[in-house]
Amino acid sequence: MDLSDIVFIGGFAVWLYMSAFYVLSLFKRDASLVDIGWGLGFVLLVWLFRLLQSDSVSAGFNVIALLVSIWGIRLAAHIYMRSAGQDEDWRYRSMRQRWGPNFWWRSYVQIFLLQGLLMIVIAAPILAAAHHIDSFDADIWLWLGAAVWLLGFLFEAIGDWQLGRFIKEKKARRAEVKGPRFMTSGLWRYTRHPNYFGEVTLWWGLFVALLGLGDIWWAIISPVTITFLLLRISGITMLEQKYADDPEFQAFKNTTSAFFPLPPKK
DSSP states (O other), rough: OOHHHHHHHHHHHHHHHHHHHHHHHHHHHHHTTHHHHHHHHHHHHHHHHHTGGGGOHHHHHHHHHHHHHHHHHHHHHHHHHHTTTTOHHHHHHHHHHHHHGGGHHHHHHHHHHHHHHHHHHHHHHHHHHHHTTTTOOOOOHHHHHHHHHHHHHHHHHHHHHHHHHHHHHHHSSTTSSOSSOOOSSGGEEEEEEGHHHHHHHHHHHHHHTTGGGGGOGGGGGGHHHHHIIIIIIIIIIHOOOOOTTTTHHHHHHHSSSSSSSOOOOO
C-alpha cells in the first residue's frame, strides 16, 4: 500500500473515531473523555492496517502492533479508572467556562479535531511500519527499539501506579492528619514527571525500532512532537503553572529533576 493511501486511510479513520468521541462527550457533558480515547486511537490505527493487509504481515509489524496495543490499552484503562465518578477534568472545565455558549463547536475543533491531527502525526511510526508491513524483519534495530520502549513503558506505568496509590492513601488519611501533598518517593524522587519521561521514551523506542527499514527518517516527527508537547505545551509547563505559588511544590521543584531521572539535589 502506498504511503499516501496509508496516511489518507489513517486520517479518515481518526476523524471518524474522534467525531464519535465528540458526540459522546456532548451527551456526557464531559470533554475529558478525549483522554480515554487517546491511547485507544493508536490501537485502532495499528490493527486497522493489520486487518487491511492481513495476508502479508511481517514479524516486525506484529511486534509494533503488540507494543502499541499494550501501551494504548493500559493508558486508556488507567485514565478511565482514575476519572470514574469524577467531574470533568479541570483543564476542559476551564475551557468550558472560557468559551461559554461556543464550547459545543470549539471543543470539536480545538480539542477533538486537534488531538486527532496530533494523533496522526505522533502515529508516524505506525504509518511507516504499515508501509513496510510485508518486509519488516525482526532485526537488531527492532529489538533495540523494543528495549527503549520497555524502559519508557515501565517508567510510565510504574509512575502512574505509584501516584495512584499515593492519592488513595492521601484520601484515606483523616483530615486532621497532615501529610505530604505531592508525590516525592519512588520514581518521583528522581523526576517530577516519570510518566511523561516514560511516554516520551517509549515513542523514541518505536522510532528506533524502525531504523532498519532505511527510508523512515520522516517518522522522527513522532517522538520530536510528543517531546515538545509534554515538555513545553500541554505537559510539564501546563501542570506546573497550576502550582506556581505553592511553597511545598516549589521545594519539591528545587530538589527534583523536571524530566530526566537524576539523583535528588541536597
